[in-house]
Amino acid sequence: MSANAEIITMLTCLAEAWNAxxxxxxxxxxxxxxxxxxFDGTHTRGRQAIESSHRWLFEGPLRGSTMSTPDSDVQVKQLADGAALVISQGGTAVDGRRRDSIVTFTAVRTPEGWRFASFQNTRVTS
Incomplete structure (x- = not known):
């Protein structure tokens, strides 16, 4: 599987984990x-803190929310061997209200396989 395909698969897995x-x-x-x-500028550092903050969200204000899976507009730009910039449409739905975003990730190849080293969410306003 190509690096781009692996990265897009990771985006799908993120959405599946969110939805679960x-x-x-x-x-x-x-x-x-x-x-x-x-989206609000909160900066969380480290996998453990990401897990902890999302556990609170999934058990509280975002309980039952859903995240869309990546669409065909995912852009994966290889920056170097083992590093890529990922830009995608994103969004969640909470209580039937859709919240669209543009999200960026830095994907890196690690001994565990590809992982995201950074994430940034910008809400789409119209």
Whole structure:
């Protein structure tokens, strides 16, 4: 499988973990020292903190929310061997209200396979 296909598969796995409300599975796709910046500018550092914050979200305000799987507009730009920039449409739905975003990731090849070293979410406003 190509690096681009593996990265797109990771995006699908992230959405599946989100939709299952599984914070551990969601965080597993990030490096141990990942940087995670949410739509409101909150900066979470590290896989454990990403897991912890998502567990709180999935058990609380985002319980039952859904995340869309990647569409055909995913852009994967190889930056170097083992590093890529990923730009994708994203979004979640909470209580039937859709919240669209543009998301960016830095994907890196690790001994565990490809993982995300950074994430940034920008809400689409119109």
């Amino acid at each position: 409300g599984d914070a551990t599975a969601y965080a597993a796709w990030f490096t141990e020292d990942a940087d995670y910046i949410s």
